[in-house]
Amino acid sequence: MSGVKKFTEILFWQRARDWSKEIFFLTKEKPFASDRRLVTQINDSSESTMANIAEGFGRGTQGEFIQFLGYSMGSLLETQSHLVAAYDREYIDAETYRRLFNEGTSIRRMMIAFMKSMKKHGSGVKHIKPPYKSWSSEVWEMYEKFTGEKRPEMFQEDKKT
Known part of the structure; x- marks a missing residue:
């Protein structure tokens, strides 16, 4: 993702766009077009797949x-489920079903690989943790703050944790 400045440069977004577009045009054909409920659902979920990639990219944090991307994958799986329904209702043939279902799986794999690369050990937000402070150290810090006095010498050892 290094160097990507716009979400439109992300390969799995581009593939999701093409997938959604192909599904849209498929739903305009009869007999698929007559099932308005399924047409709306499959078009909304396939478009949501690419839209969530774009929205996540624009949020600004990893x-x-x-x-x-998790939301996007949910929409992708929903779209695959609608493809199953379209196949079961004989709106699409076996080859079209297989090809579109497999393309969804490929897009999902790309997203998962990307997410894993962002969560490698020692990188990203997953590994940003505040330094650990013991409870006693926190209490002594509050004591010093509110009383203006230093903690007694015998408790100075707690300051190191």
């Missing part, structure tokens, strides 16, 4: 981007 954690939010990953969260929206």
